[in-house]
Structure formats: C-alpha cells, structure tokens
Amino acid sequence: MFQQILALAVIVFFISRLLQQKKQKQISKNELSLWLTFWGLTAIAIIFIHQIDQLVARLGFSGTAINILVYLAIVALIYQVFRLRLIIARLEKDLSQINQHLALKNK
Amino acid sequence: MKIVCVIPAYNEEINISTAVKSVQPFVNEVVVVDDGSRDHSADLAQTAGATVLRHIINRGQGAALRTGTQYALNSGADIIIHFDADNQFEASEIPDLLQPLLQHEAEVVLGSRFLEKKSRLPWNKEYLIMPLARLINRLFFGIKLSDPQSGFRALSRSSAEKINIENDGMAHCSEILYQLFRNRQKIKEVPITVIYHRYGQNFSGGLKIIGDLIIQKIIK
Numbered sequence: 001m002f003q004q005i006l007a008l009a010v011i012v013f014f015i016s017r018l019l020q021q022k023k024q025k026q027i028s029k030n031e032l033s034l035w036l037t038f039w040g041l042t043a044i045a046i047i048f049i050h051q052i053d054q055l056v057a058r059l060g061f062s063g064t065a066i067n068i069l070v071y072l073a074i075v076a077l078i079y080q081v082f083r084l085r086l087i088i089a090r091l092e093k094d095l096s097q098i099n100q101h102l103a104l105k106n107k
Numbered sequence: 108m109k110i111v112c113v114i115p116a117y118n119e120e121i122n123i124s125t126a127v128k129s130v131q132p133f134v135n136e137v138v139v140v141d142d143g144s145r146d147h148s149a150d151l152a153q154t155a156g157a158t159v160l161r162h163i164i165n166r167g168q169g170a171a172l173r174t175g176t177q178y179a180l181n182s183g184a185d186i187i188i189h190f191d192a193d194n195q196f197e198a199s200e201i202p203d204l205l206q207p208l209l210q211h212e213a214e215v216v217l218g219s220r221f222l223e224k225k226s227r228l229p230w231n232k233e234y235l236i237m238p239l240a241r242l243i244n245r246l247f248f249g250i251k252l253s254d255p256q257s258g259f260r261a262l263s264r265s266s267a268e269k270i271n272i273e274n275d276g277m278a279h280c281s282e283i284l285y286q287l288f289r290n291r292q293k294i295k296e297v298p299i300t301v302i303y304h305r306y307g308q309n310f311s312g313g314l315k316i317i318g319d320l321i322i323q324k325i326i327k
Contacts, residue, residue, distance in 0.1 A: 089322045096166045096275050100174045103140070103160040107178065 007046045011039050110134040110205065111184035114157070115171030116192040120146040127155035129198035130190055133205070138178055139192070140171040148192075168258075169279030173272040180267060187262045196259045200299050204261040207295045214266045214292045217252065217284075218259030218299035227303065236313055240281075243317070248285045252296060256280045259299055266292050277312065278319040 015036065022032045045052060112134040116123050127137050139152035143165030153159045160174055172189055179187045186208055190196055200218070207213040220228065221237070228237070240255035258280060262270070269290045274282045287294055 085322065086325060092166075092275065093273070095164070096170045096173075099162045099164060099166050099170065100177065103162050103174050104178060104181070107158070107160055 004046055004049065008043060011043050011046070015039050108185050108209075109136070109183055110186045110188065111136045111138055111179040111182065112188040112190050112201075113172060113175030113179055114139045114152075114190050114192050115142055115168050115175060116140065116144060116148045116152065117142040117165060117168075117171070118144045118146050119148045119192040120144075120151055122194045123148050123152045123192050124155045126190070126192050126194050126198075127152055127157045129194070130188075130201060131156060133198060133201040134188060136179075136182070136184075138175050140175040140178075142166060142168070142171040167275035168277060169272050169282070170275040172279060176262075176267055176270070176272070180264065184267075185264050187264070187267045189258060189260045189262075191258055195301050195303060197300050197302075200259075200297075201261075203297045203299070204259070207297070208261055208263055212293075213295035214263045215287055215294045216261045217254065217294060217296050218257045219252070219254035219296040220257065220299060220301050221253040222296060222298035228301070229303065231310075236310060240313060244281060244284065248281070248288065250281075250284045250288050252284065252294075254296065255284070257299070259301075266290075273323050274319055276315070276319055278316040278323070281316060281320060282323070 018027070018032060018035050018039075021027045022029075027035075110133070112130045114123075114126055114130070114137065116126075116139050119126070123139065127139065130137055137157040138160060139149070139157040140160045140162065141149035141152065142162045149159050149161055158178075160178055162171060162174065176187055176189075186205065188201060188204065190198070190201075196218070204216045204218060207216050237255060241252075244250035244252070244255045260283070266287065269292070270283055270286050272279045272282060
C-alpha cells in the first residue's frame with residue numbers, strides 16, 4: 001500500500017511538472033496529451049496492481065508475472081536506446097561525409 | 108615520387124607550426140586537416156607552409172585522416188604519411204618509415220613504440236592497456252603487431268587506396284590495421300620514439316574504441 005502511494009505521489013509530481021511546462025509553453029498540446037495519457041495509464045495500473053497481477057496469473061503466468069512484465073519493459077527500453085544509438089551513428093557518418101566533401105571542395 | 112604528410116589537427120595552435128616545419132624537409136607536401144578548431148591552428152599551419160583543409164565542424168581524428176588521405180590521393184601522392192600534430196613523434200624518423208617502401212620491402216610501414224627504441228610510456232599504458240589492446244587485436248582481428256595503436260605510419264598509394272577509414276574517432280587505428288591485414292598488405296614495423304606530452308587514450312577511451320568498432324560494424 002505504501003509503495004503504491006509513493007508511486008502515485010511520483011506520478012502526481014511529474015504531471016504537475018508537465019502542466020507547468022505547458023503553462024510556460026515549453027511543450028505542445030499534443031505532447032501534453034501524450035504524456036498525460038502515459039502517466040494516467042501508469043496511475044491506473046498502480047491503483048489496480050493486485051487485480052492486474054491476478055489477471056496475469058489467471059492467464060497462466062506465475063504469481064509474480066508483473067515482475068516479468070517489468071523485465072520485458074526494461075529489455076524493450078534497452079533495445080530502443082540501442083536503436084537510437086545506431087540512428088545517431090548513421091547520422092554522424094553522413095555528417096562526416098558532408099564535412100569531408102566541403103573540406104575537399106573548398107580547397 | 109611524391110610524398111605527402113597528413114597531419115590532423117584540433118586546437119593545436121601551440122604545436123602545429125613546429126610540427127609542420129619539422130616534417131617539411133622529408134616530404135613534398137604537408138597537408139594539415141584542421142578538424143573544426145576554435146583556435147588559430149589553420150592560419151598558423153598555412154603560414155608554416157602547409158596545405159590546409161578545413162572541417163567546418165569537429166569530427167575526430169579518424170575523419171580528419173580520411174579527408175587528408177583522400178586529398179593526398181587526389182593530388183597524386185605515391186606515399187602518404189600519417190603524423191600527429193602534437194609533436195609526440197620524431198619527424199627525423201620519417202626516413203626510417205620511407206626506406207622499406209622505397210626499397211619495395213613493404214607496402215605499409217608502421218611505427219612501433221615497442222621495438223628497439225624505447226619510449227617512456229606511462230606504466231599502466233605499457234603494462235596494462237597496450238597488452239590488452241594487443242590481445243584484442245590478435246583474438247578478434249588476427250592482427251599480430253608489436254604496437255596495437257600507433258598513429259605514425261607510411262602507406263604506399265596502392266595501400267591507401269584500399270583503406271576506407273569508417274571510424275571518425277580514435278578507433279581508426281585498429282580499423283586501419285584490420286583493413287591492412289584483411290587486404291593482405293605487406294607490412295613492416297620499424298622502431299620509433301614517442302615523446303608523451305599528454306596521457307592520450309586511457310582505459311575508458313579503450314572501451315569506447317571497442318564500442319565504436321562494434322557500432323561501426325553493425326551500421327556498415
């Protein structure tokens with residue numbers, strides 16, 4: 001129960017920051033909607049954590065299936081970071097080619 | 108026989124004039140690739156008599172060497188020398204690197220800090236980082252050389268044409284060695300002296316090199 005309250009408090013903190021950023025026009029309306037949806041769904045998942053756990057168990061996973069979902073989420077995040085790293089590396093390569101082209105052309 | 112020396116430089120205004128003047132007696136043309144320096148490196152190199160190519164943004168030593176080597180090939184170089192801007196190499200040793208090429212004993216000559224001449228390397232570099240780099244080169248790339256990371260090298264035109272430096276950063280050293288071995292180039296190592304003004308690559312730098320080589324392999 002305490003952990004749930006703590007997690008909800010963190011979400012409230014992030015939502016208040018989002019509203020502040022919107023007020024200062026640092027993020028767009030669409031961005032606000034996206035992040036509000038994300039944090040809203042996360043808050044719902046935290047409030048109904050036991051029901052979700054039971055649902056996952058009924059689907060045939062072990063009692064700690066929610067842990068498995070967390071691990072999968074971490075793997076997905078690592079994959080996304082790695083994908084971004086590759087995209088950046090490709091962009092850097094293109095940048096270097098333009099750089100070289102200009103250096104040789106302007107000689 | 109046209110010999111071109113390529114010197115990549117990034118914020119080297121203190122050393123660049125000396126570096127250019129020191130190599131001039133041994134080569135036909137000195138090419139300084141100013142890699143987006145924010146100081147007066149480019150102007151000083153030009154005043155010292157070098158041909159200056161300018162990168163508008165900093166992309167790393169590998170990228171600068173690629174630009175300089177391409178320029179040298181375009182300008183008809185028969186031999187291309189890679190040299191550092193920070194005066195850590197001895198220009199008077201350039202003839203030692205040229206000799207095996209001129210006598211057709213080798214297609215590529217690499218300077219080595221671990222042969223007869225002894226450079227005063229920091230102890231952890233000599234006994235930890237370099238042996239580890241040597242082991243990685245040997246295990247993963249099949250490279251058997253005494254110096255796994257030397258930046259002082261002389262390439263024949265045909266060898267330089269076969270090399271394509273993909274890594275912009277410091278991983279280009281390993282990459283060049285790998286490509287030389289893959290292309291079965293006739294390689295000779297000659298002893299050189301290195302004077303350390305800066306520490307250079309540390310352990311985390313070594314890890315970054317490995318990471319860069321892996322990323323480059325994936326996106327290729």
